[in-house]
Amino acid sequence: MDFAFTREQLMFKKEVIRFAKKEIVPRVQEHDLKEAFDFESFRKMGEFGLLGLHFPTEYGGEGADVVTTVLAGEALGEAGVDGGLTLAYGAHTFLCADTLFRNGSEEQRRKYIPKLASGEWIGCMGLSEPDAGSDVASMTTTAEKRGGSYVLNGTKMWITNGPIADVAVVYAKTDPDQAHAGISAFIVEKGTPGFTPGRPLIKMGVRTSQTSELVFSNCEIPAENLLGNEGEGFLYAMQTVEWDRSALLAPFVGVTNYMLKKCSDYAKGRVQFGRPIGKFQAIKHKLADMRIFGEAARTLVYRIAWCKDQGRPLNHLEAAIAKLYIGDWSLAVTNDAVTLHGGYGYTHEFDVERIFRDTRLAPIGGGTSEIQKMIISKLI
Amino acid sequence: MNFDFTDEEKNFFSEIEKTMETVAENRNFESGDLDTVRGNLVEALTALASSGYLKLGLNAEDAPVTGTLPLMAAMEQLSGISPSLFLAVEMSTRMFGQVAALGQEAGKGTDILSALAAGKTMGAVALSEQSVNVENDPLTTTATREGDELLVNGTKSLVINGPLADWFAVVGMLDEKAAVFLIDKKTPGLKLTDRQRTMGYDGVAISGLELDGCRVPADRVLGPFDAAPFLEQLKLWENQILIASSLGLMQASYETARDYAKQHRSGGKPIIAYQEVGFKLSEMLTLYQTARLYAYRAAWIADENPKEAGVLTLCAKVFCTESAEVVAGKSLQIQSKDGYLAGGKAERSYRCAKYGQIAGVSTEIARVKIGDAALGRL
Numbered sequence: 001m002d003f004a005f006t007r008e009q010l011m012f013k014k015e016v017i018r019f020a021k022k023e024i025v026p027r028v029q030e031h032d033l034k035e036a037f038d039f040e041s042f043r044k045m046g047e048f049g050l051l052g053l054h055f056p057t058e059y060g061g062e063g064a065d066v067v068t069t070v071l072a073g074e075a076l077g078e079a080g081v082d083g084g085l086t087l088a089y090g091a092h093t094f095l096c097a098d099t100l101f102r103n104g105s106e107e108q109r110r111k112y113i114p115k116l117a118s119g120e121w122i123g124c125m126g127l128s129e130p131d132a133g134s135d136v137a138s139m140t141t142t143a144e145k146r147g148g149s150y151v152l153n154g155t156k157m158w159i160t161n162g163p164i165a166d167v168a169v170v171y172a173k174t175d176p177d178q179a180h181a182g183i184s185a186f187i188v189e190k191g192t193p194g195f196t197p198g199r200p201l202i203k204m205g206v207r208t209s210q211t212s213e214l215v216f217s218n219c220e221i222p223a224e225n226l227l228g229n230e231g232e233g234f235l236y237a238m239q240t241v242e243w244d245r246s247a248l249l250a251p252f253v254g255v256t257n258y259m260l261k262k263c264s265d266y267a268k269g270r271v272q273f274g275r276p277i278g279k280f281q282a283i284k285h286k287l288a289d290m291r292i293f294g295e296a297a298r299t300l301v302y303r304i305a306w307c308k309d310q311g312r313p314l315n316h317l318e319a320a321i322a323k324l325y326i327g328d329w330s331l332a333v334t335n336d337a338v339t340l341h342g343g344y345g346y347t348h349e350f351d352v353e354r355i356f357r358d359t360r361l362a363p364i365g366g367g368t369s370e371i372q373k374m375i376i377s378k379l380i
Numbered sequence: 381m382n383f384d385f386t387d388e389e390k391n392f393f394s395e396i397e398k399t400m401e402t403v404a405e406n407r408n409f410e411s412g413d414l415d416t417v418r419g420n421l422v423e424a425l426t427a428l429a430s431s432g433y434l435k436l437g438l439n440a441e442d443a444p445v446t447g448t449l450p451l452m453a454a455m456e457q458l459s460g461i462s463p464s465l466f467l468a469v470e471m472s473t474r475m476f477g478q479v480a481a482l483g484q485e486a487g488k489g490t491d492i493l494s495a496l497a498a499g500k501t502m503g504a505v506a507l508s509e510q511s512v513n514v515e516n517d518p519l520t521t522t523a524t525r526e527g528d529e530l531l532v533n534g535t536k537s538l539v540i541n542g543p544l545a546d547w548f549a550v551v552g553m554l555d556e557k558a559a560v561f562l563i564d565k566k567t568p569g570l571k572l573t574d575r576q577r578t579m580g581y582d583g584v585a586i587s588g589l590e591l592d593g594c595r596v597p598a599d600r601v602l603g604p605f606d607a608a609p610f611l612e613q614l615k616l617w618e619n620q621i622l623i624a625s626s627l628g629l630m631q632a633s634y635e636t637a638r639d640y641a642k643q644h645r646s647g648g649k650p651i652i653a654y655q656e657v658g659f660k661l662s663e664m665l666t667l668y669q670t671a672r673l674y675a676y677r678a679a680w681i682a683d684e685n686p687k688e689a690g691v692l693t694l695c696a697k698v699f700c701t702e703s704a705e706v707v708a709g710k711s712l713q714i715q716s717k718d719g720y721l722a723g724g725k726a727e728r729s730y731r732c733a734k735y736g737q738i739a740g741v742s743t744e745i746a747r748v749k750i751g752d753a754a755l756g757r758l
Contacts, residue, residue: 001382001383001384001385002381002382002680003677003680003681004381004684067381260754264754264755281744284748284750284752284755285747285751287751288695288746288749288751289747291691291750291754292750295695299677300673303673307383320662321670324662324663325666325670373655374655374659374662378658380638380662380665
């Protein structure tokens with residue numbers, strides 16, 4: 001057993017941090033305040049190779065392994081990139097592009113992956129609905145086969161990148177009488193008649209990611225836009241869980257390091273009662289808890305990434321444990337970070353308040369903590 | 381990066397588990413008078429010696445596996461069998477053994493180490509005095525030179541295996557530095573107090589020690605060492621044992637609760653079907669599994685990057701020992717009145733768990749040290 005990264009991986013991590021600090025982080029606060037998506041940073045991430053890191057080079061990717069890809073996510077968090085942008089990246093690369101790559105035909109891969117890997121196009125995944133969140137199999141969006149087309153009707157909700165996506169992987173029922181086995185996956189491009197992305201929702205956190213409904217009203221798409229086979233959509237959606245439990249959680253590991261540094265710096269500089277507040281045990285205690293959480297989160301995430309690199313089937317128990325732990329336990333440390341900063345922590349002057357708001361999504365998005373507990377208790 | 385053990389390591393861990401399960405069939409390791417506890421330990425040490433388990437971490441050339449990480453995983457097997465047996469074995473073999481091994485290069489204590497690895501002798505480390513926090517409160521046990529011998533005087537408390545040990549590694553001050561005095565139990569001037577009863581670990585023999593002019597030959601003196609780094613090293617070894625102990629407590633707590641929840645019925649169904657119970661089990665397993673990975677990584681870094689090992693071991697120690705109490709508490713809750721009855725694994729684990737947070741480096745001091753590491757130079 002060996003927890004070491006390779007030298008190349010560590011060097012790559014440093015490069016990503018350097019890139020992010022220079023090209024992305026200076027604009028984070030501004031975009032968070034304006035609730036605006038940072039297109040410029042996203043494109044730069046594409047140019048740097050981040051958006052297609054794990055895709056083969058012949059599709060415009062970098063051919064990186066899973067651990068390296070996950071490490072890039074950690075690096076973004078550690079650099080100070082906000083949760084909104086890392087969420088947008090995660091949804092684009094892992095929920096949309098990867099699903100397309102893994103299950104699409106060669107023609108579909110050639111058509112979409114290079115554009116998605118470069119960031120020329122932005123992708124999203126439409127799975128959840130207003131009345132089908134945790135219980136996704138109860139979705140009511142339908143896809144009716146009519147000759148050489150499918151006609152989609154329904155509404156998707158909570159779709160990251162929804163308002164700005166050029167292409168969406170959309171899940172709909174080709175057999176409404178079935179539950180999971182009735183779900184199929186489709187590729188829908190922006191501008192398709194009958195497809196209307198909703199207006200961006202105003203959210204508590206991850207504000208730089210644009211989230212909306214996707215509305216389908218007799219939206220007709222060519223039959224060749226079916227992704228994979230009919231009735232296998234749910235399986236494709238569940239395949240994204242591996243990424244959800246590693247690459248999409250990795251920024252939380254990184255942001256914990258970032259927060260620890262910020263909090264330490266503040267604790268050293270802020271003087272009260274004649275001494276830096278870092279001298280008080282209560283403050284050291286909070287810093288310690290941040291470190292303790294971060295180290296725990298790190299091993300959970302990389303175990304999943306490493307197993308994926310070995311080609312092992314997803315261990316659903318380990319995946320649920322990782323999501324549950326990071327989702328629930330991250331709240332306490334971000335809360336501590338705000339408290340440590342006192343009044344300043346409650347303002348936009350320091351980014352701990354943004355991190356606190358962003359992190360609140362952790363036990364909700366990608367499968368709530370309650371769902372993880374349900375999964376775990378069923379598996380034991 | 382590799383999250384698997386080798387086949388050789390897995391086979392060894394399995395052998396430890398099977399060996400000790402057989403020994404445990406015929407004995408209750410969690411209670412007893414001194415004769416019973418002694419008998420338990422002797423049988424366990426004999427069984428463990430044959431597998432090579434007692435050689436781990438002691439620089440033995442023929443140890444079945446090498447490295448702190450496989451040692452942690454091997455300790456985990458034993459801690460899952462019995463918390464009391466584990467603590468007694470490890471404080472003798474690993475804690476006393478690693479201390480005694482400090483004299484190996486100088487040829488000191490090799491006879492003791494051989495007997496230890498063969499399961500033929502028991503050791504105890506006498507460190508705590510009025511306070512467990514020996515870093516803040518200076519040691520008052522001292523030695524003065526008298527010809528070729530040292531005269532040792534002092535009082536020690538909470539000596540695990542005290543009443544049973546053949547050898548004591550007494551930590552005290554010599555020439556204003558820390559030293560270890562290897563003292564045979566029959567040495568004149570060495571007196572044990574009555575057995576000290578504790579909240580948990582009912583099957584461990586614990587006592588205090590009084591040293592009144594104990595004569596120790598020079599070849600039984602290790603050091604002197606600079607006090608701060610030496611005490612830090614001792615605490616690291618103790619923390620590693622407490623981490624492994626916590627894993628065993630969590631295993632016992634989780635498994636009994638899970639099995640209970642699947643069998644015990646209420647309202648016409650097994651109670652695991654209720655979210656209040658199922659969700660608690662999920663939380664318990666989450667902490668337990670995370671703790672295991674944490675323990676392995678902390679053990680790994682002890683060999684990979686000793687500079688980082690101190691802080692990461694403290695992180696693991698806080699996480700694992702506090703999780704052990706939470707997991708045991710939830711286990712009790714799930715098992716309701718059955719859990720609250722004396723003798724069950726959950727209530728035993730709950731009583732034992734608190735020790736892990738107090739001993740070694742306490743969780744309070746650990747957090748201060750981890751915080752200081754984050755702050756760097758303040």
